[in-house]
Amino acid sequence: MIKRNGNSIRESKKTNHQLDKLSPFVFRIEVKENTGLADEIVSRELSEVFSLQIEFDCFKLPSFAEWLQKLDDQPGDFNLVIYVRNLGEDPRSALWGLRHLKKLDELGIIIEASEPEEKVEVRLDELKLAENSSFRTRAVVEIDCRTEISSLKKLLDRVFLETSASVYLRKKIGHSLNRASEFSSLIANYKDRLLPLVFEDCFPEINPELWLPEISCRGAQGSCFISADGHIYPCRKSRFPEGNILKDRLKEIFESWGSEEIELCLENVAEKRKQLLLPVAGEKPFLIESDLKPIPLFRVREEKQGATLIKGLDGLAVTSKGYEIIRELDRKKTLKSLKKKYGGEAISFIFSLFMSGFLKFEK
Amino acid sequence: MMSSKKLEFSEFKKVLTPEAIITSVPDLYFSTRNTRTLVVEPESASWIILQAASRGFLLRSKILRPGTNERSWKSLAEIYELDQSFNQNEIDWWLYSLFLRNMITLNGQTYYQSSNLWAVQQYPHYFNIHIAESCNLACRYCRCDHEANDRELMSVETVKKIIRRVLEEIPREKVIIGFHGGEPLTNIDCLVAGAKYARELASALKKKLTLSLQTNGVLLTRYSELLKELKIEVGLSLDGPEAIHNRQRVFASGRGSFGEVIEGLRRARKLGLNPGLLAVISDPQNYVEVAKFFIENLDSRSFRLNFLCYEGRAKKGFNFEVDRAELFVEHWLKLVDLAIDYHRETGYWLSVDDLNLFIAHLADKSRPQMCYRAPCGAGNSILGFGYDGQIYPCEELVGKDEFCLGTIDDPKPLPQLLVESEINQQIQQQRKVENIKKCRTCPWRRFHGSGCLNKSFEFFGDIFHEDPMCHFYRRVFEELMWKTAENPDLINLIGYYKNYLKDPEANFLENII
Numbered sequence: 001m002i003k004r005n006g007n008s009i010r011e012s013k014k015t016n017h018q019l020d021k022l023s024p025f026v027f028r029i030e031v032k033e034n035t036g037l038a039d040e041i042v043s044r045e046l047s048e049v050f051s052l053q054i055e056f057d058c059f060k061l062p063s064f065a066e067w068l069q070k071l072d073d074q075p076g077d078f079n080l081v082i083y084v085r086n087l088g089e090d091p092r093s094a095l096w097g098l099r100h101l102k103k104l105d106e107l108g109i110i111i112e113a114s115e116p117e118e119k120v121e122v123r124l125d126e127l128k129l130a131e132n133s134s135f136r137t138r139a140v141v142e143i144d145c146r147t148e149i150s151s152l153k154k155l156l157d158r159v160f161l162e163t164s165a166s167v168y169l170r171k172k173i174g175h176s177l178n179r180a181s182e183f184s185s186l187i188a189n190y191k192d193r194l195l196p197l198v199f200e201d202c203f204p205e206i207n208p209e210l211w212l213p214e215i216s217c218r219g220a221q222g223s224c225f226i227s228a229d230g231h232i233y234p235c236r237k238s239r240f241p242e243g244n245i246l247k248d249r250l251k252e253i254f255e256s257w258g259s260e261e262i263e264l265c266l267e268n269v270a271e272k273r274k275q276l277l278l279p280v281a282g283e284k285p286f287l288i289e290s291d292l293k294p295i296p297l298f299r300v301r302e303e304k305q306g307a308t309l310i311k312g313l314d315g316l317a318v319t320s321k322g323y324e325i326i327r328e329l330d331r332k333k334t335l336k337s338l339k340k341k342y343g344g345e346a347i348s349f350i351f352s353l354f355m356s357g358f359l360k361f362e363k
Numbered sequence: 364m365m366s367s368k369k370l371e372f373s374e375f376k377k378v379l380t381p382e383a384i385i386t387s388v389p390d391l392y393f394s395t396r397n398t399r400t401l402v403v404e405p406e407s408a409s410w411i412i413l414q415a416a417s418r419g420f421l422l423r424s425k426i427l428r429p430g431t432n433e434r435s436w437k438s439l440a441e442i443y444e445l446d447q448s449f450n451q452n453e454i455d456w457w458l459y460s461l462f463l464r465n466m467i468t469l470n471g472q473t474y475y476q477s478s479n480l481w482a483v484q485q486y487p488h489y490f491n492i493h494i495a496e497s498c499n500l501a502c503r504y505c506r507c508d509h510e511a512n513d514r515e516l517m518s519v520e521t522v523k524k525i526i527r528r529v530l531e532e533i534p535r536e537k538v539i540i541g542f543h544g545g546e547p548l549t550n551i552d553c554l555v556a557g558a559k560y561a562r563e564l565a566s567a568l569k570k571k572l573t574l575s576l577q578t579n580g581v582l583l584t585r586y587s588e589l590l591k592e593l594k595i596e597v598g599l600s601l602d603g604p605e606a607i608h609n610r611q612r613v614f615a616s617g618r619g620s621f622g623e624v625i626e627g628l629r630r631a632r633k634l635g636l637n638p639g640l641l642a643v644i645s646d647p648q649n650y651v652e653v654a655k656f657f658i659e660n661l662d663s664r665s666f667r668l669n670f671l672c673y674e675g676r677a678k679k680g681f682n683f684e685v686d687r688a689e690l691f692v693e694h695w696l697k698l699v700d701l702a703i704d705y706h707r708e709t710g711y712w713l714s715v716d717d718l719n720l721f722i723a724h725l726a727d728k729s730r731p732q733m734c735y736r737a738p739c740g741a742g743n744s745i746l747g748f749g750y751d752g753q754i755y756p757c758e759e760l761v762g763k764d765e766f767c768l769g770t771i772d773d774p775k776p777l778p779q780l781l782v783e784s785e786i787n788q789q790i791q792q793q794r795k796v797e798n799i800k801k802c803r804t805c806p807w808r809r810f811h812g813s814g815c816l817n818k819s820f821e822f823f824g825d826i827f828h829e830d831p832m833c834h835f836y837r838r839v840f841e842e843l844m845w846k847t848a849e850n851p852d853l854i855n856l857i858g859y860y861k862n863y864l865k866d867p868e869a870n871f872l873e874n875i876i
């Protein structure tokens with residue numbers, strides 16, 4: 001038996017095989033017509049990209065469909081998530097084209113919670129049509145300072161009742177949340193019922209336990225946002241660009257990735273999130289049988305130094321030594337054999353990957 | 364942890380020491396309706412429905428942790444202390460129920476070792492031979508889309524060569540040879556010679572052989588006696604009552620074939636043949652009407668209803684709306700109510716393909732039907748042969764040059780051909796759920812598999828996509844979970860698939876906690 005005694009999970013997560021710096025693998029991109037950004041993206045090698053979230057105001061046929069097809073044909077194993085504010089004049093044709101994208105993982109319909117009811121109704125119809133057309137769907141609900149809690153509740157209730165879409169909540173840029181306590185109660189109620197509700201970005205006005213665990217930007221930890229003019233930011237709400245994709249190479253941008261704004265994001269969101277999710281374990285021992293085999297659940301992006309392990313929106317940068325251990329995880333080797341070869345530190349490393357959900361154990 | 368015998372609650376309790384550590388499992392799927400939540404663990408194809416009390420407790424204790432990869436962990440003693448309004452036995456039962464479904468780990472371990480659950484068959488056992496590519500009907504949705512005057516018939520020499528090679532070279536003890544087409548009864552000499560030769564050779568090689576044939580029924584009156592003599596199992600395509608059948612299944616003149624088909628069925632039944640009925644449903648509103656026709660007019664309690672797919676002639680003649688799958692779901696689910704009513708009235712359970720199979724998938728990890736595995740059965744469970752002796756990974760791919768693996772005249776042994784064929788190897792790799800983007804994270808991926816390779820090819824033009832009707836499967840699996848949890852008697856809809864499962868009843872009980 002391999003016995004872990006008294007260590008905190010959080011301490012164990014910071015093993016010698018892990019690095020702090022994590023450059024983005026999730027890209028959120030705003031695409032508008034005639035900005036040059038769209039053409040630039042399909043002309044680039046997208047090896048850094050593991051997930052590409054593209055946001056359109058209105059889905060215009062045939063130009064956007066053709067562009068997306070080119071993107072879909074790009075080499076690389078990235079997932080596409082598409083957000084649209086409306087599916088355009090012919091939603092069925094738009095969906096027919098989108099269905100043929102092999103990389104498309106999810107389709108998000110943006111619904112502005114403060115819009116007049118008839119407009120919300122149109123968006124809900126689009127959401128339902130998308131779902132019935134075999135898309136995995138998200139209702140991206142955008143809140144602004146005018147949003148009434150009662151109308152938000154009505155909207156969310158309808159999404160949950162009439163569709164199986166997940167709800168992604170976000171604030172309109174430049175807007176803050178009104179009636180934070182009522183909003184908190186509403187969210188807590190949905191969470192208690194296990195309804196799929198995720199936060200796209202920060203909601204510091206409410207209890208962090210409600211929004212931090214699932215925050216999809218992960219506090220600039222592995223994700224970035226590119227505006228329609230090519231500026232690259234740590235998140236959708238950032239004010240200061242880190243570079244411009246139309247002028248600079250991504251690798252160069254990421255080499256200097258670490259401005260004060262990013263540091264703040266990491267500290268206030270990513271770090272707090274980790275503390276919330278991986279609390280101090282206490283004094284009790286955790287026993288793992290040494291004949292268990294670690295089974296990886298992640299994908300790997302090789303880096304100059306080591307590698308980034310990626311699972312969904314989460315990433316973990318590991319050292320060259322860490323990557324060497326990772327390469328040994330062939331679904332056959334046991335913890336015992338890994339310990340023999342790499343020592344106890346390797347087991348702490350594997351254990352921290354288990355706790356972060358990056359691998360599982362099998363017998 | 365898992366053995367062939369299910370872990371009993373009493374055994375589980377023995378390992379539940381106060382120091383035992385429970386961790387949450389990431390990537391569970393949750394779907395809430397009113398006070399209840401369906402939870403699905405995708406990789407082991409496990410599911411359960413939580414009531415408000417268990418849901419509240421499991422959430423508060425973070426044993427369930429939706430939306431994050433990070434695991435929470437607690438010792439059993441800490442879990443007991445959280446809320447003393449629940450007794451320990453009740454909490455143990457909840458933990459046992461989740462553990463049996465891979466929804467928690469106990470000291471880092473899960474009950475099922477998912478990597479071992481979904482083994483792929485090594486060699487095919489089913490060989491589908493298109494002895495006639497031509498047909499005496501011109502159905503409006505024909506998958507082959509041949510002209511009525513094509514005369515593409517297999518020679519006796521070719522059918523014998525195929526049969527000899529599959530029986531001699533493929534290391535399987537049980538073999539099924541299916542005669543297909545086109546219309547196989549239009550090449551009766553080849554059928555008779557092939558069937559007799561297969562029987563003789565299988566007997567000499569001591570292999571267990573099943574012969575089958577799928578016919579449109581037009582020539583069944585003439586050949587029923589012969590088919591009975593040859594001991595061939597017959598499947599008959601009949602789309603339902605006359606008006607529905609004659610809309611699609613027509614001669615080249617446009618005249619419906621219902622009269623000939625019904626006459627053929629009567630003749631076959633009189634002789635003791637009992638053809639399995641198969642209807643293609645082109646309009647989802649016809650599901651119940653067709654089923655009732657089979658039950659009430661043809662006295663059949665077992666039949667197959669396939670939905671019309673986007674392929675062949677159907678692409679031109681039918682309207683494939685982007686959301687058509689949902690319409691099929693809505694009407695297909697009425698078959699469950701029909702089956703319940705029928706049982707109430709008669710005491711008998713219907714066996715409707717694939718409703719019976721889907722129930723089997725909810726009850727057990729066996730995946731007896733090759734089309735619902737990942738990769739599907741193409742090239743590993745089935746081979747198709749064209750009238751000209753060309754070899755394909757599946758019957759549905761016969762005639763598609765992109766998938767031709769070779770010819771029966773190639774001296775290379777068939778197992779070697781399968782291993783060395785780049786096409787076959789690409790299929791075996793690409794059609795795994797982990798290699799198809801939309802399947803990779805789909806909660807239903809182990810219930811439905813990666814779907815039909817041919818349907819993906821026809822709809823999307825490649826083999827890198829999901830099954831184009833995957834929305835249908837997603838929806839019906841979830842609906843069946845809710846329905847069967849409420850009414851466990853629905854396990855009886857499993858029909859003949861019960862014979863394939865290890866212990867379906869044990870796996871079907873107490874799906875609500």
